[in-house]
Structure formats: structure tokens, C-alpha cells
Amino acid sequence: FNKAWERVANQQKKNDRLREQIKTFAEQVSEAVEQQEKAHVTTLYQSCEHLLVFYGRKSLAAWQREVLMEWILDYIDTITRNPFAGGIDLAALYQAMDATMEKIHPEAFDPFQDDEPHSEHDFFDEMADEDDASIFEKLFSDFQDDPRFDEFFREQESREQQLKDDQQSFNKLMKGGSINKLFRRVARVLHPDREQDEKARQEKNRLMSELIEARDNNDITTLFAFYAEYVGQSPLEELGGDLTDATQLLNRQYAQLRSQHADILHEDPKTAALYQRFHKKTIKASQREINTHLENLQQDINNLTLFCKEVTSLNKLKPYLQMRWEHFNEERW
Structure with missing residues (x-):
């Protein structure tokens, strides 16, 4: 038990x-x-x-209009993917x-539609619905044919079964009385009503919330840690006949914590994006990456600002459309 508890505690600290x-x-x-983003x-x-x-x-050719819309949508995509947007x-x-598209392509809009303004998901998403559906069907079909398909679902079922087993083990421990007794002893020590000082009462309230959350989440590691810290004794003395079940549950929690360690980076999308983009082996290397990124952002801001200032007519815009069209065709082939 002591070894299992120590492993869980150390892995939790590592996480x-x-x-x-x-x-x-x-x-x-x-x-x-x-600020720069x-x-x-x-x-x-x-x-x-x-x-x-x-x-x-109206003087734009169809291909020019298509390139122009793709250009706008590229910028929108960049905006929506930016965590600072x-x-x-x-x-x-x-x-x-929508208003511009309706003016240029009135046939693409239902003349009997209601007067509600389009949401950002209306017109442009509707144009892609059919393609998205076919792409999804193909991807799902390919996924089913992949030998990893069965492995993926076996892992899912295994995780679900493990959660059920842990819940059953915890329920068994609670019925055995020892875990419930541990909880009650800690709760008596931490009960906020015993405190006269307001700050101390608030701190006890916070600790009680953590204790209750640990109990509700089957987190016996935290329960044991609270018991050792606030009661001042090892929980080993209270477990008695429940020692074996408690040890098994700790071993499973250790395995879960190790698995969780690999997923910590992806718990928050924005945090993950920043860490993966800029974290390097040394602080200096990370700072260089940040500095380079800021310089590139400023250069792009300057270029975009200059473009909007100088390109004020179709004649000035058309060479850019031609370049983007040629670049698009080069990528296709």
C-alpha cells in the first residue's frame, strides 16, 4: 500500500x-x-x-471573382484559427x-427566405455542405477499413470498463466503512464552522470543497493526502480489511496518471498551441522564436496596410489576382 500510494503521489506531482x-x-x-497578434x-x-x-x-471576370473570394476566405480562416482573435x-x-454575394449572384439566394440576417454559418457553409458530407463519408469509410479502427474502439471500451471498475472498487471501499471514516475525520478537522477568523474560514471552505470533490471523483489519492496532512496519521492504520482493495485502486490510478501525463499538453487548446509553437530546448532559443515571430507579424501588418493604401482600383488589384491564380494552378499541378 505504501509503495502504491508513494508512486501515485509522485506521479501526481510530476503531472x-x-x-x-x-x-x-x-x-x-x-x-x-x-498585442501584436x-x-x-x-x-x-x-x-x-x-x-x-x-x-x-461588375467588370470582374468569373475567375477573378473566384480568386478574390478565396483570398478573403483565406484571411478569415487565419483569423478564426488565431487564439487571440x-x-x-x-x-x-x-x-x-452575404449582401454582396446576393447582389452579384441573386440566383444563389432563395427569394422566399425570411428577413432574418444570415449567420456566419448560413450561405458559405451551405455551399460546402454537400462536399463536406461526401468527404466525411469517405473519411469514415477509410477509417473503418483501417486496421486501427478496431483497436481504437477496443481502447475506448477498455477505458470505459476501467472507469466502471474504479467506481465499483470505490463504492466497495466506501461500503466497507474505512474510506468513509477517513473522509469524516478529515472533514471534522476542516469544517469551517469551527473557525472564528474570516480568512481562516474561507480557507477551510476551499479545502472542504476540494475534499468533497476528491470523494465525488473517487480520488482516494487526495483523500489519503488530506488525511495524512490534516489528521497527522498514515491512512494505512484506518484501512484495515480494505487495504487490498485500496492498493489495487491506487495501482489503477497510477496507470491513469501516467496516461494523463502524455495528454496534459492538450488540456487547453490555446496553451497547447503556444507551447508547441514556441517552446524550444533552451530559454534563449524560445525567445529567438518569439522575436522572429513578432518581426514577421509586424512585416505582414506593414504589407497589408500598404496594400490597402495603394490598391484602390481594379487595375491595381488585377495583377495580384493574376499572381494568386497562377500560384493556385501551380499548387494544383
Whole structure:
């Protein structure tokens, strides 16, 4: 039991250290790049508005209009994938795009539709629905044919079964009385009503919440740790006949914590994106990566701003459309 508990406690500390390391690094990166990232997505948004003005020009050829819309959608995609774009509201842009598309392609809109404005998912998502459905069917079919398909579902079933087993083991321990007795002894020590000082009462409230959460989540590691810290004794003395079941549950929790360690990076999408993008082997290397990224962002902002300032007519825009068309065809072939 002591060995199993020690392994779980050490693995939990290891997980907590990694989680804190990733969080701290991501916060530092966020502080360094947030202002520039927001300036970049704002400039991209303004560039979309600028390009959309040209889409309504009747003298554009069909291929030019297609390239122009792809250009705008590329910028929108960049905005939506940026973790710092939370302050950008694309609704107005989508409505402007809908209005422009309806003007140029009235046949694509239902004349009997209601007066409600299109959401960002209406027109452009509808155009892609059929393609998305066929792509999904093909991907799912390919996935079913993949030999890893059965392995994936076996792993899912195994995890679900493990959760059921853990719940049953914990319920058995609770019925045995020893875990419940551990919980009650810690709860008596931490009960906030025993405190006269307001700050101490708030701290006891916080600890009681953690204790109850540990019990509700079958987290006997935390229950044991609380018992050792606040009661001042090893939980081993209280377990009695439940010792074997408790040890088995600890061993399973250790395996879960080890598996969890590999997934910590992906617990928060924004944190994961920043850590994977900028974390290097040394602090200096990470800082160089951040500095280079900031320089590239500023250069892109300058280029976008200059483009909007200088490209004010179709004659000035058309060479850019030609270049993008040629680049698109080169990538296709």
C-alpha cells in the first residue's frame, strides 16, 4: 500500500509540475505576443473589408471573382484559427459578404427566405455542405477499413470498463466503512464552522470543497493526502480489511496518471498551441522564436496596410489576382 500510494503521489506531482510548466510558459508567450497578434487579426479583418469592395465590381471576370473570394476566405480562416482573435466579431463581415454575394449572384439566394440576417454559418457553409458530407463519408469509410479502427474502439471500451471498475472498487471501499471514516475525520478537522477568523474560514471552505470533490471523483489519492496532512496519521492504520482493495485502486490510478501525463499538453487548446509553437530546448532559443515571430507579424501588418493604401482600383488589384491564380494552378499541378 505504501509503495502504491508513494508512486501515485509522485506521479501526481510530476503531472502537476508539467502542467504548471506548460501554463507558465504559455502565459509568458501570451504576454509577449498578444498585442501584436491582435493587431495582426485586426489588420486582416480590415483587409477583408477592403477586398470585399472589389468583389461587387461588375467588370470582374468569373475567375477573378473566384480568386478574390478565396483570398478573403483565406484571411478569415487565419483569423478564426488565431487564439487571440476572440475580440474579432465576424458577424458584420459575414453579413456584408452575404449582401454582396446576393447582389452579384441573386440566383444563389432563395427569394422566399425570411428577413432574418444570415449567420456566419448560413450561405458559405451551405455551399460546402454537400462536399463536406461526401468527404466525411469517405473519411469514415477509410477509417473503418483501417486496421486501427478496431483497436481504437477496443481502447475506448477498455477505458470505459476501467472507469466502471474504479467506481465499483470505490463504492466497495466506501461500503466497507474505512474510506468513509477517513473522509469524516478529515472533514471534522476542516469544517469551517469551527473557525472564528474570516480568512481562516474561507480557507477551510476551499479545502472542504476540494475534499468533497476528491470523494465525488473517487480520488482516494487526495483523500489519503488530506488525511495524512490534516489528521497527522498514515491512512494505512484506518484501512484495515480494505487495504487490498485500496492498493489495487491506487495501482489503477497510477496507470491513469501516467496516461494523463502524455495528454496534459492538450488540456487547453490555446496553451497547447503556444507551447508547441514556441517552446524550444533552451530559454534563449524560445525567445529567438518569439522575436522572429513578432518581426514577421509586424512585416505582414506593414504589407497589408500598404496594400490597402495603394490598391484602390481594379487595375491595381488585377495583377495580384493574376499572381494568386497562377500560384493556385501551380499548387494544383
